[in-house]
Amino acid sequence: MIRAVQLQRRFGRFEALRGVSLQAAQGEVVGLVGPNGAGKTTTLRVLAGLLKPSGGYAEVLGARTDSPEFRRVKRWLAYLPEEVMPYDNLTGRAFIEFIHGLYGVDNMKEAVELSGLGPHVDDKIKTYSKGMRRRLVVAALLTVGARVLLLDEPTSGVDVLHAVEIRRAVKEYARGRGAAVMYSSHNMLEVQTICDRVYFIDRGVVVDSGTPAELLQRYGAADLEEAFVKALRRHA
Amino acid sequence: MGVLSALIVKDLREILTSRYFLVSLVGGFVALVALGAVMGASIRETATGMQKFAVVVNNTTDLGMRFVEKLRLYGGELYTSFSPDLLRQYSYVVVVPQNFTFPARVEVYARYRGLMSVAAPSALNAAAAEVAREVGIPPRLLNVTTRVYIDGARLTEADVSVLFSLFMLSWAFMIVVPLLVAATAAVAMGVEKEKRTFELILSTPATPNALIAAKLVSSVILALIQFAVMAVGMVIYLSNVVVIKTSPTAAQPFTLSISLSPSLLAPIALSTLALSIAVLALSLLVATRTEDVKTAQSVVPSVVLPLLLPALAALFAPVDALEKYPFVHPLAIATAAVFGRWDKVYLYLAVDWALAAAAVIAVSRLMTAEYLVAGGRRRQ
Numbered sequence: 001m002i003r004a005v006q007l008q009r010r011f012g013r014f015e016a017l018r019g020v021s022l023q024a025a026q027g028e029v030v031g032l033v034g035p036n037g038a039g040k041t042t043t044l045r046v047l048a049g050l051l052k053p054s055g056g057y058a059e060v061l062g063a064r065t066d067s068p069e070f071r072r073v074k075r076w077l078a079y080l081p082e083e084v085m086p087y088d089n090l091t092g093r094a095f096i097e098f099i100h101g102l103y104g105v106d107n108m109k110e111a112v113e114l115s116g117l118g119p120h121v122d123d124k125i126k127t128y129s130k131g132m133r134r135r136l137v138v139a140a141l142l143t144v145g146a147r148v149l150l151l152d153e154p155t156s157g158v159d160v161l162h163a164v165e166i167r168r169a170v171k172e173y174a175r176g177r178g179a180a181v182m183y184s185s186h187n188m189l190e191v192q193t194i195c196d197r198v199y200f201i202d203r204g205v206v207v208d209s210g211t212p213a214e215l216l217q218r219y220g221a222a223d224l225e226e227a228f229v230k231a232l233r234r235h236a
Numbered sequence: 237m238g239v240l241s242a243l244i245v246k247d248l249r250e251i252l253t254s255r256y257f258l259v260s261l262v263g264g265f266v267a268l269v270a271l272g273a274v275m276g277a278s279i280r281e282t283a284t285g286m287q288k289f290a291v292v293v294n295n296t297t298d299l300g301m302r303f304v305e306k307l308r309l310y311g312g313e314l315y316t317s318f319s320p321d322l323l324r325q326y327s328y329v330v331v332v333p334q335n336f337t338f339p340a341r342v343e344v345y346a347r348y349r350g351l352m353s354v355a356a357p358s359a360l361n362a363a364a365a366e367v368a369r370e371v372g373i374p375p376r377l378l379n380v381t382t383r384v385y386i387d388g389a390r391l392t393e394a395d396v397s398v399l400f401s402l403f404m405l406s407w408a409f410m411i412v413v414p415l416l417v418a419a420t421a422a423v424a425m426g427v428e429k430e431k432r433t434f435e436l437i438l439s440t441p442a443t444p445n446a447l448i449a450a451k452l453v454s455s456v457i458l459a460l461i462q463f464a465v466m467a468v469g470m471v472i473y474l475s476n477v478v479v480i481k482t483s484p485t486a487a488q489p490f491t492l493s494i495s496l497s498p499s500l501l502a503p504i505a506l507s508t509l510a511l512s513i514a515v516l517a518l519s520l521l522v523a524t525r526t527e528d529v530k531t532a533q534s535v536v537p538s539v540v541l542p543l544l545l546p547a548l549a550a551l552f553a554p555v556d557a558l559e560k561y562p563f564v565h566p567l568a569i570a571t572a573a574v575f576g577r578w579d580k581v582y583l584y585l586a587v588d589w590a591l592a593a594a595a596v597i598a599v600s601r602l603m604t605a606e607y608l609v610a611g612g613r614r615r616q
Contacts, residue, residue, distance in 0.1 A: 011610065048439040050609045071443070079439035083432040102440040137436070150439075 001026050001061055001148055001180035002047060008055030009042050016042040018204035019056065024180040024197075029171060031195035032184040033228055039204040040184045041082060044150045047182065048079040060148055075103065078146035082153045082184075085133055088126035092117050092136050095125060099140040107143040114169055115139035116162060130157040138166055142173055149173070149181040155190060167194045188225040198224070200231045207235040263538035270545055289357065290329040292318045299367065300336030306363035307332075323347040323385050328357055338373055340364065345383045402500065402570040409508040409566045410547035412466060417459040417512045418519040418540040419533065424451050424458075425523030426532030434608040444608060445600050448520065452596070455516050456509070500573050503581050507566045510588035514562075515540055517595035524608060559584075562591055 002024040009017040017039045024030040032040045045051045046058050049065040061076055063069040086095045096111045112121050115135050117128075125133060134157050142149070151170065155163035171194055174181045185191050191198055192212045199209045208215065208231045212224055221227035291312040293304050307330060308314065315322065315329075322329045328346040342360060368374065428434050437447060519536045526532040546561045559568035565584045572580040 045435070045609065048435070050435060050438055050605050052606060071441070074439065074441050077439065079435065081432060081435040081439075084436045085431045085433075087427065087431060087433070099436075099440070102437065102442050104441070 002030075002059070002182055004043065004047065004056070004058040006056035007043065007046055007053050007058055009039075009046060009051060010054045015204055017046070017053070020201065020204065020206055021056075022199050022206060022209070024182055026178045026180055027174050028196045029174050029181040029183055029194055031191040031198040032182060032201060033186075033188070033191055033198055033224075034201035035232070037203075038201045040201055041152055043201070044079065044152050044182060044184060048077065048150055049074065050079075076145075076147040077150070078141040078144055078148070079150040080138060080141055080152055080154055082156065084137060086125050086136055088124065090125055091123060092121040092125060092128070092132075095136060096121075096140045096143075099137075100144060103144040103146075105144050107145075111139045111143040114142060116165060131159050131162060134158050135162055135166065138169075142169060145177075147177070147179050149179055149183075151181065152184045153186065154183070155185070155187065163190070170194060188223065188228060192224040200228055202232050202235055207231050259535055259538070263535070263542075266542065270542055288313070288326055289359070290315050290322045290326045291332060292316065292322075292329060293332040295334050296332050296336045297334075299338065299371070300332050300334075300340075302367050302370070303336060303340070303363055304332055306366050307359065310359040310363055312359070318345065320345075320385060330357075330360060338364075338368060339379060341379045341381065343381050343383060345385060347385055402504075402574065403567065405501075406504050406567040406570040407547070407550070408467075409504055410511075410550070410563060411544055413459065413463055413508050413512050414515040414540060414544060414563070415537060416462045416466075417455060417516050418536050420455045420458045420462070421451065421516050421519035422523050422526075422532035422536035423529055424455050425520050426526060426529035429524065429526060429532070430528040438605045438608060444603055444605050447608075448596075448600050448603055451520055452513065452516055455520075456512060459512065500570065503569045503573050503585060504566045506585055507569050507588045510585070510592040511563060511565065513592040514588075514595040515543070517592075517599040521599050521602065524603065525611070562588060 002022075004020055004022050007017045007020040008015070020039060020043055022030070022032075022043075032043065034040050042051065046053050046065060047060060049060075049070050052066045058065045060070070061073045063073045086092075090098070092115065093108070093112070096108055096115075100106055100108070100111070115121065115138075117132060117136060117139075120128070120132065121136075125136070128136070134154070138151075138154050149170070154170065155166050158166060167190060170181060170183070173179055183191070183195060195212065197209065197211050198215060200207045200215075208218070210218065215221070215224060215227045215231075219227040219230040221230060289307075289312050291304055291307050292315045293300065294316045296304070304312070304314070312330065313326075318329060318331055323345060324347075326347075328344050331343045331345070333341065333343075344357065344360070346357075428437075434447075438444060519540060522536050522539050523532040526535055544563055546558050547563045547567070550558050550564050550567055558564045559571075565588050569581050569584050572578070572584070
């Protein structure tokens with residue numbers, strides 16, 4: 001459902017991606033792990049059709065992301081950018097209506113329930129904490145009926161209890177709806193818990209990939225964090 | 237003191253190296269200098285025009301002759317009879333009555349050259365004040381009646397009143413509406429930049445063109461709401477001004493006409509709408525280069541304001557010298573409509589809408605998803 005082949009992307013002289021290849025199948029949660037500036041967000045932006053690759057190509061639901069046909073696919077794609085913040089002067093409910101309106105769906109009840117905002121959903125977003133804002137955006141996007149989810153740090157700023165809820169919701173979404181999920185995170189425990197497969201990315205290339213169990217075994221590591229550090233050292 | 241200086245140095249470093257600060261700094265300076273240049277040129281032209289005027293005098297009193305002599309010192313050239321042909325050579329013609337005495341009633345025939353031409357020339361009052369001082373009587377004893385001509389035809393007082401109202405109205409349209417539109421566009425785009433929502437929106441089925449169209453429509457609606465509120469305030473303001481102007485000491489009582497017909501107002505509104513769309517497209521483009529609402533609000537007006545300088549100058553300068561400039565078209569169209577020059581009205585409206593269409597097409601071509609997200613142009 002998601003496939004990238006030798007993706008390259010330059011910004012001026014800077015090579016953000018130098019040949020990233022990866023894929024995610026139906027019902028699969030795939031982790032993207034790497035240090036800051038490794039190319040995770042650029043990869044997700046290319047997969048979302050926001051950036052055109054300088055080389056290689058990416059396909060989502062069978063359509064190349066730089067082709068005119070990709071417009072049709074976007075109905076089934078939901079991308080959560082890392083730094084996005086909902087509008088201060090809208091209520092949580094109005095923001096969900098806005099997102100659902102873009103996709104032509106009306107799934108308010110499920111979104112409110114998933115957000116965990118309760119009665120605060122009718123408060124203005126400027127009264128929300130950072131975690132509440134993040135939960136609101138995640139809930140709005142997880143209820144548009146997408147078949148492909150691109151999630152960039154979905155639990156960033158969210159407290160532990162709600163982060164667990166979001167992870168559970170994403171996992172259930174992938175399993176229940178057969179969606180392909182690309183999940184970028186700095187939280188190794190989170191990646192180890194939720195992801196079926198993991199890609200280690202550094203300086204614009206994939207340095208290793210596999211299931212969390214395979215990576216632990218390959219590097220003789222106690223956890224994914226240790227495996228990640230060893231992979232980067234070996235690659236360096 | 238160490239903490240204070242560290243904080244100050246940090247602020248100065250951060251702000252002085254901000255390109256947005258530098259843009260607004262340089263933009264403000266350039267706008268000020270340009271405004272001064274345009275205003276200065278206009279005022280010089282007006283002043284030059286006022287140096288050459290005709291004085292028609294035929295057997296007047298001694299006091300009248302002293303007044304005529306003063307007018308000659310201000311640049312007046314003498315004639316013994318009035319003819320409309322004089323208005324082709326001079327901006328205005330002063331007719332000194334045979335029974336001139338203070339308080340004096342003086343008729344001035346003026347060629348319509350913008351709002352300033354319907355006001356009493358300052359040379360008359362200055363000359364009268366000098367004569368009054370010399371003979372030892374109180375000044376301000378001159379009652380000027382202005383007869384305005386355009387293309388050889390004389391305007392009635394009602395015509396002048398409508399012109400005055402149209403002038404004030406279209407001037408507000410030329411300046412206020414584009415600035416409101418620019419400010420609204422700055423907020424609309426600045427919010428998206430500040431909240432990093434472009435990525436979110438453009439990854440949904442929404443296209444960049446849909447986003448731009450939505451911003452155009454919503455900004456125009458918001459600007460119209462703002463303008464409607466301001467227009468009500470302006471009518472109240474002008475009605476107060478009218479009360480002052482109709483006082484017995486006023487040289488020429490202009491009244492605010494409330495009988496502006498839809499056929500006059502519609503072309504002004506259509507021209508303003510077209511120009512606002514062009515300004516809006518430019519403002520949206522500029523705002524995408526900023527990072528937050530505050531920056532957008534300071535940078536966008538500094539880019540738009542220089543475009544409106546001729547409209548500011550139109551209050552002081554002859555309109556016909558500026559009317560080819562699009563942002564003066566609401567006023568030029570209003571004037572043309574009053575005198576039935578519909579060919580000019582339609583021509584300017586066509587130019588305005590062509591400009592709006594070109595601006596929208598250019599911006600929609602430039603503002604791709606890639607441009608909005610990464611700030612770059614579409615890769616070829």
